[in-house]
Amino acid sequence: MIAWINVVVLIVCALLVLVFYVKSVRPAALEKKIGPAAYRKCTGYRTLSGVFMILALVGYVVYVFYPLPVALPATFPWSWWLSAVIAGAIALPSGWLFYRGVRDAGKETMSPRKEHTLYGGIYNRIRHPQAVGELPFFWVFAFLLHSPFLALLSFIWVPIFLVMSLAEEKDLALRYGEAYEEYRKRTGFLFPRRR
DSSP states (O other): HHHHHHHHHHHHHHHHHHHHHHHTTHHHHHHHHTHHHHHHHHHHOOOOOOHHHHHHHHHHHHHHHSSOOSSSSOOOOOHHHHHHHHHHHHHHHHHHHHHHHHHHHHHHHHHOOOOOOOOOGGTTBBOOOOHHTTTTTTHHHHHHHHOOHHHGGGGGHHHHHHHHHHHHHHHHHHHHTHHHHHHHHHSSSSSSOOO
């Protein structure tokens, strides 16, 4: 019973990450309805999204102790050390990309601000480096926990991150107008454009 409850809670948390993140990336649209308080409200939504993401990852750990009775092996057919190497191979480039995105976005990562301008740095190459860097960490956790089920379950995050990125683009176009449209034409969505 605990196993099923945990997986349901994990999936609900993933959906709540999506809901609150999408709400958090709409400060310009929300500002038209409630004024300047929209940016502070969006910061609260972003924080809630982060809390639910942490709870989802806690659900990954709980799954190891309470796995579902499914037709998958409890662990990968190789040693945990190989899973740890795979996790490291995923984490290093992903972590670097996520770090660069957070560094170049600055405080805007968690707290949207009206006065913020378009980002530079890694954002000159791709529009969503934080999403591209953060998404693979669900597989990092799955491999560190040595769980085939969690590796498969991690695919639910792909459409979630795509929807979050697309929602963010709508509000950025509203915030920055023509400058954002020009930026979008010359910069790749999730991968760099060939020059």
